[in-house]
Amino acid sequence: MSDIEKKGSLDGSAADQLETVQTKEGIHTFVPPTSQEEAAVIRKLDRRLLPLVFVLYSLSVLDRSNLGNARLAGMEDDIDLSGNRYSLLGTIFYIAYIVSQWTCMGWKQFAPHRWCAFCVFFWGFVATIQATATSWGGLMACRFFLGVAEAMFGPGVPLYLSFFYPREKVGFRHGVFLSGAAMANAYGGALAYGISQIKNQVAPWQLLFIIEGLPTCLFAIPCWFFIPDSISKAKFLTAREKDVALHMTAKNQRVDVDKQEGVRVKEMLDGIKDPKSWIPALCYFGCNVSFASLPLFIPTIISEMGTFSRITSQGLSAPPYVFCFLTIITLCWLSDKFQMRGPFCALAATVAGVGFIINATTTTTAPRYFSIFLSVEIFASVALLLAWVANIHATESKRAGGYTVLATVGQCGPLLGTNVFPEGEGPLYRKGMWISAAMCLMVAALSVVLSCWLIYENKKMDREGVPEVEEFEETSVGRESGRQERHRYVW
Template identity: 70%
Template sequence: MADVEKAPLEADQNSNPTEVSAKERAEAFVAPTPKEEKDIIRKLDFHIMPIVFILYMLAVLDRSNLGNARLAGMEDDIDLSGFRYNWLGTIFYIAYIFSQWLLMGWKQFPPHIWCASVVLFWGFVATIQAAAVNWSGLMACRFFLGVAEAAYGPGVPLYLTYFYPREKVGFRHGIFIAAAALANAYGGALAFGISQINGSLAPWRILFLIEGLPTCVFALVPFFFLPDSIKQAKFLNDREKEVAYHFVARNQRLDVNKNQGLRIKEMLEGIKDPKSYLPGIMYFSVNVSFASLPLFVPTIISELGIFTDVESNGLSAPPYLLCFFYIILVCWCSDRFKMRGPFCALSGLIAAIGFIINATSSSPGVRYFSIFLSVQIFASVALLLAWTANIHATESKRAGGYTVLATLGQCGPLLGTNVFPDSEAPRFQQGLWISASFCLLVTVVSTVLSLWLIRENKKMDKEGVPEVQEFEDTSVAREDGQNEKHRYIW
């Protein structure tokens, strides 16, 4: 068996080394046992998931602590009259939207270098927010924070597809996205503690320092420990790399000898594919409903009339803690049953019920309970990340699909951060009904996309496309004219 990292020495000099190597791997490969695959995936989980999880938790913490800083006294030092506070949320997402193309850096450059660089950049920007003395300075920080974070979070789902089988990547996307829920829970609890500090620095400045500085330090971790590809994964031996290549390649293609560098034609195919846009519409809808929650949940709780501002910061944590466990559960079920749409629709329906209860009830206890339901919309994000990967068979095409998903989806917060104006306090009826409507739209579009993919799979049944297609290096598959169709996970 030729080593998966080397072209065979006995290959004819006029032959294509890449093609020979890939073909020999396919012909001589000894199928692994289920336990062997499971053990390798466990190794991947241990070396990759904690890094991307902690970094995303820090990213969400640094972007969403604005609501906590407001209640921690930021308005005492920074003039946030009129729509100035809303603009602090909006400017972040403007920069975030126009920088979504930076996710391709995860394919174009070595991931460990790309990741470490952008993490250090956003950590620095998040930290110097503590030094802001006016609204314009804080606006500049929020803008550059949006640019930096766009280079990290949107690209991680693409990165994870380099290492995991398509039917198991949903759970890993769920773990990654669950970091956002944990960050919002942790952020509320941390803000509650920091609000009790009496020192020379205002609590809101201490909040930015305590939540920004660890990010700068943690940037060293991906630089030294994040693998660029299966080939560069030092914690796998040759056989384990061989097995990993084959389970990642089932019903999709991977670039064995071209770990870095976009295939422009395939990337454009992903952008032009109509199926890329329905997940984008759903992601937009999710973000209308969810993006506003970290900024306004503490305020909504304080407006219930029975809690102080400090208590409201603390009480904003439990709903996100529940969301953390719900995301992991629903993504595990999604992988287990090889379905994305039904679970995405379910999350939208649960969240819609929460927003409707909040809009129609006058009981503080009932309204607080409804927030536990509303935040579950965020589970749809993890499912959409996996769904997009399952729609596109090649790495570069997935890069195009994720660019569409992220760009359309991140337009949602532009609306979401402005649907809870102060003039609507204390009930915030407008924002609650708008959020409920978009949650229901997620349910409807999930159903439409599922039916579309089921229909496409039935067409492939008639065409004789096999249920499972084994190892395919993109270069060889294209040159040999192999069947480019792959079954969809709906």
């Protein structure tokens, strides 16, 4: 663990506020940063991390959800998708995705820049070679390995971001990351519409897989060179900026400064066993039942309203996701500002539930299309849940355990979600709409329950005199000696 030393010029007030920080090498002085310094460091981290993870997750969701667009672009003319074969293509992806969720801990176990570059190239390669499939069996194999590759990447990014940001600021960053999915579904429909117009010897659905898969492979290169492994190893930060970043990030949670790589198995198991890990996981399950089916079936649902052609439906699937993108950013920013996760998670889920109910109870085109704008808002709840798990668990390895529970239980949702809109239920898909509405309302109810639980725990800590804020020295080596480990929850 590197020494934290006095750096930079001091103004009168800062000089009087020197803190002692205990490290393995001894006790050193540290000048608490000003708010301007903290803001400058956050901006530096944002500029390096957020654009890259946003684009990568956007490509990830594009490569997994373009199956619906490929279907409308003529895939079923070349590959037999009769019966439930199309639904099984979505199901096999999520089976592989679920059984591979434990790989998200690779972000903690290995150097993140290497892990990320490998994952990105792996899924980009598999996404591209889908274009070479000549049978349903071949496409099923591609979808399985795509699920494995994407499980290695996406579920671990929220854990990775929690290594760099204070817990009160991580919600917005998770929102930016996850909003890449909304934008992928938005421009994915527009891109599919454009590709469908291309006249070529290669079928439009094959071009779709190639044009959307190859850029992902290329993005493995910037991942290798630009993804920092940790605050201490971030070359774009000065020594003082690293100390400021560590000081901010270590408040009310622990930063493994002396153990940048490798999972602490006991803490990881504590995260898995903690009951507070399982309520967000059940919420995530409900979100995924509702949301996982939407990218696969929205183009089909719109086309079967009876008003729009199959090609026009591709383009009309984009606007609801643009609205969803704006909602995610707004709610996550407000969640950070007010330091509340549950109420905003419940709000987004309730709005989405109303959207599904409208679609389930009407038959005309206008209200059904409008309801899709509301239904996709369930994805905002996902962004808030990712931040909530980071706020519940104080250590990096415990967060790894919490995220493993979240992702493993939550990703079982798509197994149901990808099968609630069977072809025989069209064009209204009543059963799927009601199931999705019920799941959204379940998410809202569980969010309220968890919030009340955490409020109770915070009040209990008030009575017991647990410090409101635990500083850096309380969250690093001091934890190894059994000192204060409890921290206040963000509810």
